Structures are given as structure tokens and as C-alpha cells.
Amino acid sequence: MQPIAPIYLDNNATTRPHPEVVEVMSGHWRDSYANPGSRHLAGRRARQVLETARESIAAILGADPDEVIFTSGGTEANNMAVLGFAQDPPGRLAVTAGEHPSVLEPCRFLEGRGWGLQILPVDQQGLLTDPPGGNPHLEHDVRLAAVILAHNETGVIQNLQPLADDCRRRGVPLHVDAVQAVGKILVDFHDLGVASLALGGHKFHGPRGVGALLLKRGLKLAPSAFGGHQEAGRRPGTEAVSLIAGMARALELFHAQADRRQSDMRLLRDHLEQGLAERCRPVVINGWRAQRLPNTLNLAFPGVDGEALLVALDLEGIACSLGSTCASGSAEPAPALVAMQCPPEVLQSSVRFSLGIDNTPDEIAQAVEIIARTVQRLRAHRRSTTPISNAADTRC
Secondary structure (H helix, E strand, C coil): CCCCCCEECECCCCCCCCHHHHHHHHHHHHHCCCCCCCCCHHHHHHHHHHHHHHHHHHHHCCCCHHHEEEECCHHHHHHHHHHHHCCCCCCEEEEECCCCHHHHHHHHHHHCCCCEEEEECECCCCCECCCHHHCCCCCCCEEEEEEECECCCCCEECCCHHHHHHHHHHCCCEEEECCCCECCECCCHHHHCCCEEEEEHHHHCCCCCCEEEEECCCCCCCCCCCCCCCHHHCCCCCCCHHHHHHHHHHHHHHHHCHHHHHHHHHHHHHHHHHHHHHHCCCCEECCCCCCECCCEEEEECCCCCHHHHHHHHHHCCEECECCCHHHCCCCCCCHHHHHCCCCHHHHCCEEEEECCCCCCHHHHHHHHHHHHHHHHHHHHHHCCCCCCCHHHCECC
16 A cells, blocks of 8 residues: 655655745745846846855855856766866876766766776775775876765765875865765865865755856866856856755755754664664665765665566655666666675665655654565565575675
């Protein structure tokens, strides 16, 4: 039997905009409609809204206002950084194994133009491995490194300090994909000591279609688009004032409640994890030894096909995911789990549950019942032909 209302556990794909965010955007669509580049009164009012949002976002993320470049989202921000830093003559790009497609694909594009690619290995928890013998992480000809701060599939939070130190010593820009981190955990751009950082508004109960790239003062990016002077000439196109104001408000709401939100998310996530671990054995908790986003849980149910489970849960009113929606349609295992050297039975049966501020304890309790019942039913269906390994009852 389906729940009365669908239980949405796919907040790493996108979140529902907070009601205050919707209200703020509605007001600006009505009152701040003018082009912020125009010099008349209406344009100046729109410019004031834009710059106030820029200052707020910068203050919350530990950046200077002139380091904030507004974009259409995290994917554009990642592309801007990779393509903007990677200028002739070609060298080598360094990325972590299991990187998000919005970073990896522009790197693959550059490979076709003579760039090399160094894949930085991760351990079974998804963390960058210590260099053997204390050797540096980066090969000698690396000209740009790009790393995801909090993984969209597993929630694992990367320790960037050793790599950031290595990049600084070598004068190599380090770009950070923080799209899943900003608005879920506290992030400080200057403290990270990186060259650039990407974020997207719809990951933290803000609007879709807007994001930002933080670019360290003094660094320049070669443009990847042309046609306007906006954003100090770094990103052409009339700024989406209402969306930017909505993103700023969403970040302000997170910042004002950061401790409580993280505590509440972690409590709900742990209840979901514990309930499924008890009711669905064998279960594998991917990345359990590492620090993870408080809202993210990636579980494998050996003996169950992940795709079949996803469809079955959708029919039962549970929205979840097999991983990045940017790679949806692919039958390949999640690259992050492949990089973590998970065995085939884990790769084939892993599902991601990601919580948001709208989830309640009652929903989580109901989700445990529905997921456990569905897993047991699917296993019973396959048991006669596909033995289930009890050895998989562990934490990956």
C-alpha cells in the first residue's frame, strides 16, 4: 500500500524550494524585473538586489563579493573552471576517481585537444589515498586539479587539505565541486585555500537554473562564452535577479539554522540506516567509515537488482535514486562505487537515499517499512535462481 503522500528521498537530485524562497522570488519577479545593467531607476533597483545577494552569499561562504560569479547552475560553474583554467599549451588534468560528470566530461573534451588526464585514486571509503612513500599526489606536468568536496552518490566528504597544500606548492589551481556540500554543511572558501568553487541553488532548497562559481581574487579564467560584459566580463548574459535573490535567501535560511538542520538530518538519516540495516540483512553501507553528508545514505541490498528496486519503490510511493541524475539512462555501475572497489553484488544493488528539510520522523519510519517489505519481496522472487551471499552483510 502506498503512503498517503509520496515520500521524497531524492534531495541530492534536487530539493523543493523553501516557501520563503518562493515568496522572495515572486516579489522580485514583480518588482525587480528590470535589467540590472540598465542605468535608469528600475535597473539600479535590480542591481541593488543583485549586489545584496552577492554580498550575502560571499559572507556566508567565506569569500569576497568580487569573487562571486553567478551562473546557471553547478554544471556551468564546473565547466567554466575546468575550461577556463586549462589553456594552451596542453598539460595534464588531475581529477579524483568517480568524479561528477560535470567535471569529468569537460576533462574528456580537453583530452581530445591534447591534454592528459591523471586519475587520483580513492580508497574503499571514497577518500583520496595517501601517496605511496610520501610522494606528491600530482604528476609533474599537472596544470589543473579538480576534486568533489562531498560526493553526490555516497555523501563522503573529502579531506582536501593535503591536495590543496600540494597544489599551492606547485602553483597548480585546485577547483572544488562543492555543489552537494554548500547548503548541507558549512563551507568556507578562503579556509579551503582553493582557486575556485562551484555551487548550485537547487541543492539546498533554492531555485533551479542558478548557481555560482567562486574564483579567488587575482586569478583569471579564459572565457567559455561570449556576448556581454556582465559579471565583470567573466560570464556574459543578463543576470537572473529573481533566481539569484532566491538562492541567496535559501543559503541564508540554511546558515541561520545550520547546526539544527545538520543535527536533524543526521538523526533521520541514521534512523533510516539503522532500520534498513536491521530489517534488510544482508546490507552494505557504502562509505560508512568516512565523514558523510548528514542527509545522504548509499545502501546495497545484495540479491536485489538496484534498477528493479528503484522501480518497485517508485510504485510504492518512495522516490530515491541509483546515483547522479546527470548520468541517468546509463546501465553502468555508479563510478564512485567502482572507484571504491565495491564487489559486483554491491555495484548492482546499491541505491541512494537523500533527505531534505521536509522529511519527518513518521515518513522515515514509514519508509523503513516499505523499503524492507519491497527488498524482502524482490529477494524472495530471485532466491530460487540467484543465491544471496551472507558475506555481504557488512559495511563497505
